[in-house]
Amino acid sequence: MIDLFAGCGGMTSGFMATNSFEPVMAVEFNFEAAATYAANFGESHTHFADIADIPDSDIPEADVIIGGPPCQGFSNLGSRDVKDPRNKLWKEYIRFVRHAHPKVFVIENVDRFFSSSEFALLQEEARPGGLLEEYHLEAGFLLAADFGVPQRRKRTIVIGSRIGEIPLPTPTHSRLGVDDLTGWHTTRDVLTGLPAVPPTKELPDSSTLVFGERVRGVFKTPDLHIGRNPTQLSLDRYRHVPPGGGRFDLPDHLLSRCWREKKTGTTDVMGRMRWDMPSLTIRTEFYKPEKGQYLHPQWDRDKPSRSVDRPITHFEAARLQSFPDSFGWCGSKIEIARQIGNAVPPMLAEALARHLDPYLAGTADSTTAPPSLPCRLCDESQTY
Numbered sequence: 289m290i291d292l293f294a295g296c297g298g299m300t301s302g303f304m305a306t307n308s309f310e311p312v313m314a315v316e317f318n319f320e321a322a323a324t325y326a327a328n329f330g331e332s333h334t335h336f337a338d339i340a341d342i343p344d345s346d347i348p349e350a351d352v353i354i355g356g357p358p359c360q361g362f363s364n365l366g367s368r369d370v371k372d373p374r375n376k377l378w379k380e381y382i383r384f385v386r387h388a389h390p391k392v393f394v395i396e397n398v399d400r401f402f403s404s405s406e407f408a409l410l411q412e413e414a415r416p417g418g419l420l421e422e423y424h425l426e427a428g429f430l431l432a433a434d435f436g437v438p439q440r441r442k443r444t445i446v447i448g449s450r451i452g453e454i455p456l457p458t459p460t461h462s463r464l465g466v467d468d469l470t471g472w473h474t475t476r477d478v479l480t481g482l483p484a485v486p487p488t489k490e491l492p493d494s495s496t497l498v499f500g501e502r503v504r505g506v507f508k509t510p511d512l513h514i515g516r517n518p519t520q521l522s523l524d525r526y527r528h529v530p531p532g533g534g535r536f537d538l539p540d541h542l543l544s545r546c547w548r549e550k551k552t553g554t555t556d557v558m559g560r561m562r563w564d565m566p567s568l569t570i571r572t573e574f575y576k577p578e579k580g581q582y583l584h585p586q587w588d589r590d591k592p593s594r595s596v597d598r599p600i601t602h603f604e605a606a607r608l609q610s611f612p613d614s615f616g617w618c619g620s621k622i623e624i625a626r627q628i629g630n631a632v633p634p635m636l637a638e639a640l641a642r643h644l645d646p647y648l649a650g651t652a653d654s655t656t657a658p659p660s661l662p663c664r665l666c667d668e669s670q671t672y
Contacts, residue, residue, distance in 0.1 A: 426446070
């Protein structure tokens with residue numbers, strides 16, 4: 289497989305967990321993210337480069353191409369500018385498909401991509417005479433929580449296939465766990481037992497050499513259980529927010545002017561997670577409760593001393609993204625947070641990989657039952 293816009297390697301992590309895929313090339317423009325990828329999956333096939341600078345002659349053949357072109361132009365949090373040059377990077381993805389000639393390719397992007405003009409152009413290329421005319425496209429929304437990830441992260445998934453139609457995978461989990469589906473995993477499943485008070489506010493003092501340059505790391509995921517230094521005003525705000533609540537639970541004297549004047553919308557701002565639900569989408573600034581529902585779920589109205597009044601740590605965010613504790617990380621605290629928030633949850637990627645496997649092996653047909661998708665959060669014999 290080839291992983292484009294690979295980031296830290298969340299998608300590769302999930303595909304490799306099936307033991308059916310071997311990475312032959314990964315491309316990532318951000319140095320720290322590329323270093324993290326190389327630390328986990330090897331430097332020899334990792335290209336720290338602008339994808340547009342890689343010549344056609346360097347593109348190897350592959351059975352599968354995976355990846356997600358930058359999504360900021362499509363995101364609700366981005367500029368929503370159809371002329372944003374980052375939106376055009378999907379055309380580089382098509383160039384790789386044309387030269388690697390994979391049996392299957394998978395594109396992951398934010399939910400708004402599905403209704404974007406860029407997706408409409410992608411569909412045009414799959415029609416007769418287009419650059420992708422030999423590929424059949426299936427596209428739709430997948431919710432990460434429906435595949436074992438303790439996070440309600442909704443994404444557009446596009447599967448392109450030249451070996452026959454491949455539908456999107458069907459959920460293995462559901463909110464209530466009905467119809468032979470496992471119940472959603474929650475914050476309790478991955479945060480319980482972690483120290484309420486992070487032991488440090490800094491990353492360990494270590495560095496490594498990658499691509500001929502020195503970078504901080506490699507840090508194991510538990511090394512990322514780092515705290516912050518909130519102001520007294522922030523602490524006072526945290527203490528008023530119950531699970532599932534947010535800025536509307538704050539008394540007037542603790543509201544910022546913009547919150548006081550904005551009576552609707554941004555309901556997840558200064559929000560607290562719930563123990564009995566998956567988290568909302570983990571974004572790149574999860575360490576700032578002002579950006580979303582990122583307060584630790586532990587809260588006790590009657591005994592405030594039992595509340596955990598802080599945002600989640602990088603370690604906790606990585607677990608909510610379903611990264612294994614053994615995963616290694618490179619970069620500063622801010623860079624690692626970006627890697628975590630931008631990543632495809634490995635368990636969602638693993639579900640996609642296991643779904644594709646029988647089609648690539650030629651063993652799937654219209655009567656084939658969906659493959660069993662083992663879930664490491666459900667397997668008590670495995671430590672998470």
